[in-house]
Amino acid sequence: MSMPKSLVSIHDFSKEELLYIVDLAASFEKEYKPVLQGKVVATIFFEPSTRTRLSFETAANRLGARVVGFSDADNTSVSKGETLKDTIMMVSNYVDLIVMRHPKEGSARYASEISRVPVINAGDGANQHPTQTLLDMYSIKKTQGRLDNLTVTMVGDLKYGRTVHSLLQALSQFNTRFKFIAPPELRMPNEYKQYLTEQGLSFTEHTDLAENIDDADILYMTRVQRERFSDLMEYERVKNVYVLKNSLLKNTKPNMRILHPLPRVNEISADVDSNPKAYYFEQARNGMFTRMAIIHYLLHGKATL
Numbered sequence: 001m002s003m004p005k006s007l008v009s010i011h012d013f014s015k016e017e018l019l020y021i022v023d024l025a026a027s028f029e030k031e032y033k034p035v036l037q038g039k040v041v042a043t044i045f046f047e048p049s050t051r052t053r054l055s056f057e058t059a060a061n062r063l064g065a066r067v068v069g070f071s072d073a074d075n076t077s078v079s080k081g082e083t084l085k086d087t088i089m090m091v092s093n094y095v096d097l098i099v100m101r102h103p104k105e106g107s108a109r110y111a112s113e114i115s116r117v118p119v120i121n122a123g124d125g126a127n128q129h130p131t132q133t134l135l136d137m138y139s140i141k142k143t144q145g146r147l148d149n150l151t152v153t154m155v156g157d158l159k160y161g162r163t164v165h166s167l168l169q170a171l172s173q174f175n176t177r178f179k180f181i182a183p184p185e186l187r188m189p190n191e192y193k194q195y196l197t198e199q200g201l202s203f204t205e206h207t208d209l210a211e212n213i214d215d216a217d218i219l220y221m222t223r224v225q226r227e228r229f230s231d232l233m234e235y236e237r238v239k240n241v242y243v244l245k246n247s248l249l250k251n252t253k254p255n256m257r258i259l260h261p262l263p264r265v266n267e268i269s270a271d272v273d274s275n276p277k278a279y280y281f282e283q284a285r286n287g288m289f290t291r292m293a294i295i296h297y298l299l300h301g302k303a304t305l
C-alpha cells in the first residue's frame with residue numbers, strides 16, 4: 001500500500017504547495033462549492049482545542065464533507081487501554097481523512113505511517129502545528145501584501161511553542177528577518193536557530209519587549225503554555241513575563257499587525273483588541289478558509305485557481 005500524502009510537518013509541503021494553499025484559501029474566502037459531498041473527515045483530538053477542531057469541522061462541512069470524531073479520548077476505547085496504533089487503524093478504516101491532535105511529539109508522523117488515509121497534524125506536543133502555519137502565512141500575505149523580506153518578531157514561549165517552530169521553518173523560505181523575544185528559560189531551541197543559520201538567515205535574540213518591537217512587520221505573540229511545564233514553579237515564574245499593551249505600540253510601524261495563535265491568557269491586554277494593529281481574531285477566521293484549502297488539496301488534488 002503506498003502512503004497517502006499527509007501534512008504532518010511544514011516540510012511535507014513544498015514552497016509551491018504552501019503558496020498554492022494560501023491562494024486557495026483566498027479563493028475560498030470569496031466563493032466555494034460543496035465539492036466534497038460523500039467524503040467523511042475524522043477529527044480525533046487527544047488534547048483540548050477550540051479553534052483548530054471547530055475550524056476544521058466547519059471547513060469540512062462547508063465543502064460538503066461529513067465529520068465524525070472525538071474531542072475527549074476518555075470517552076473512547078483509549079480509556080480501556082487501546083493503543084494509538086489500533087485507534088488509527090480503526091479510524092482509517094472508516095473515513096477519508098484524519099485530523100489529529102496529540103500531546104506526544106512524533107505521534108502524528110507515526111499515525112501517518114500506519115493510516116490508510118491522509119493524516120493532518122493538528123498539533124503534536126511542542127513539535128509542529130503546520131495548519132496554524134498555513135493560516136498564519138495567509139494572514140501575513142493578506143495584511144502585508146507579500147510574504148518576502150518581512151521582519152517577524154516572535155514573543156513569549158519560543159521553547160515549547162509549536163506554532164513558532166512551524167512558522168519559522170516555513171518563513172525561512174521567504175528571506176524573513178527574525179527577532180526572538182523570550183525569557184532565558186523559554187528561548188528558541190538551538191535546533192531551530194541552527195536551522196536558520198543553515199538557511200543563511202540571521203536572527204537576533206532579546207529579553208525586553210518594549211525596546212524591540214518598533215521595526216516589526218508582524219508581531220507574533222504566544223502564550224506561555226502551562227501544560228508543557230514539568231516544573232509548575234518555573235511556569236509561575238515566567239507566565240506573565242510579557243504583557244502587550246496599547247502604550248507599547250505607539251512607535252510601531254503603521255502596517256504592523258499583531259498575530260497570536262490563541263488562546264491568550266494575559267500576554268495581550270484587552271485594550272489592544274480594538275487597536276487596528278490587532279489581527280488575531282481575523283487570523284482565527286482565516287483558519288477556516290485555510291483548512292478548507294488543506295482538506296480540499298489532500299482529498300481532491302490541485303484545482304485551477
Ligand code: CP
Binds near residue numbers: 050051123263
Ligand atoms: N491555535 C490553536 O491551536 O488553538 P486551539 O488550541 O484552540 O485549537
